[in-house]
Structure formats: C-alpha cells, structure tokens
Amino acid sequence: MAQYNSPILPQFTADFACNCLDKQVVMSKLTILRYPDSRLYTKAKPVSKVDDRIRQLAQDMAETMYDAPGIGLAATQVDVHEELIIIDISETRDALQVFINPKLVWTEGLAEREEGCLSVPGIYDKVRRAERIRVRALNLEGKPFELEAEGLLAVCIQHEMDHLLGKVFVQYLSPLKQTRIRSKLKKRQRETM
Numbered sequence: 001m002a003q004y005n006s007p008i009l010p011q012f013t014a015d016f017a018c019n020c021l022d023k024q025v026v027m028s029k030l031t032i033l034r035y036p037d038s039r040l041y042t043k044a045k046p047v048s049k050v051d052d053r054i055r056q057l058a059q060d061m062a063e064t065m066y067d068a069p070g071i072g073l074a075a076t077q078v079d080v081h082e083e084l085i086i087i088d089i090s091e092t093r094d095a096l097q098v099f100i101n102p103k104l105v106w107t108e109g110l111a112e113r114e115e116g117c118l119s120v121p122g123i124y125d126k127v128r129r130a131e132r133i134r135v136r137a138l139n140l141e142g143k144p145f146e147l148e149a150e151g152l153l154a155v156c157i158q159h160e161m162d163h164l165l166g167k168v169f170v171q172y173l174s175p176l177k178q179t180r181i182r183s184k185l186k187k188r189q190r191e192t193m
C-alpha cells in the first residue's frame with residue numbers, strides 16, 4: 001500500500017516479537033507487477049520451510065518496498081507466489097514486520113479507509129474491511145506469533161493478505177470504477193513507454 005490519510009497508530013499485543021531484518025545483508029530490488037497484470041490474480045501457496053531463501057526474499061522485498069516507497073508488499077506483487085507479506089507503517093521506516101503464512105484468527109467490526117497499492121500507482125479509494133483483527137503467522141526464524149491490530153496496521157495486513165489470495169483492492173470497487181482505473185493505468189503506461 002502506498003499512502004493513507006489520517007493514520008492511526010497500531011496497537012500491539014505484548015507477545016509480539018519484532019522480526020526486524022539485518023540491514024547489513026546485501027539486498028536487491030525486485031520488479032513490482034502492475035495492475036491489471038494477470039499474475040496478480042495468482043493464489044499463493046504456503047511457505048513450506050522458513051530458510052535462507054525465504055529470508056533473502058524478505059530482504060529483497062523490503063528494499064523494494066522502501067525504495068518504492070510503500071508501507072506494505074506481498075510476495076505476489078513481485079511474482080513470487082508464496083505466503084509472505086511485509087509491512088512497515090512507521091514514520092521512521094525502521095520497523096519492518098514480516099508475516100509468513102498469515103491467517104486471521106478473528107476479526108471484529110467494520111471500518112472504511114482510503115487505500116492505495118504499489119501495483120496500482122496513483123489510485124486511491126475507500127475500502128471497507130474489518131476494524132480489528134488478530135493474525136497468526138510465522139516470523140523469519142520460522143516461529144509462530146500472534147498479533148492484534150487495528151487502524152492502519154489492520155487495514156494493511158488485510159490488504160496484503162488479499163494479494164496472497166490473488167486479490168487487488170480495486171476489485172472491491174464498482175465495475176465502472178475498475179474499468180476507469182484500468183484505462184487510466186494503460187494510458188499512463190503508453191505515455192511513459
């Protein structure tokens with residue numbers, strides 16, 4: 001996700017362990033798929049083993065996200081169809097969160113918020129999602145953790161988890177809006193070619 005209005009600070013549960021990456025390791029930038037690229041509709045498979053390959057993927061995705069710049073990125077967006085998402089909603093851009101094989105434990109309430117997406121550059125619109133969530137995932141050591149989130153973080157987690165299901169946020173909008181967005185992005189692509 002690229003940008004939001006009026007961010008609300010997330011609330012973390014005490015058992016949440018930060019899985020920050022070692023920034024000393026060499027990283028490389030990946031190409032982000034652009035909507036309506038059909039590869040964005042691919043359903044990701046669970047990560048079978050959290051190993052160096054997965055840690056390197058998370059590193060490369062982090063560099064790609066920070067460079068974009070964005071606050072979240074799903075592996076699907078870099079054409080890797082495994083269940084891995086990364087998020088950093090901090091203003092200081094130094095609080096990376098990695099979720100491997102994320103699952104929602106429960107959701108509560110509904111809230112509408114403006115969303116954007118690195119795969120749909122320059123497009124922002126309101127989407128209704130659960131207001132509060134509890135997510136279970138593995139960290140980069142392959143250890144399970146659970147996290148409760150609300151506000152921007154809850155939106156971001158749900159948005160990125162949708163990518164793993166092959167879903168882009170514009171698919172929540174009306175067919176007319178989706179058509180307009182597709183033609184706008186195609187026009188812009190032609191202009192920059």
Ligand code: NI
Nearest residue numbers: 001117118119
């Ligand atoms: Ni996105």
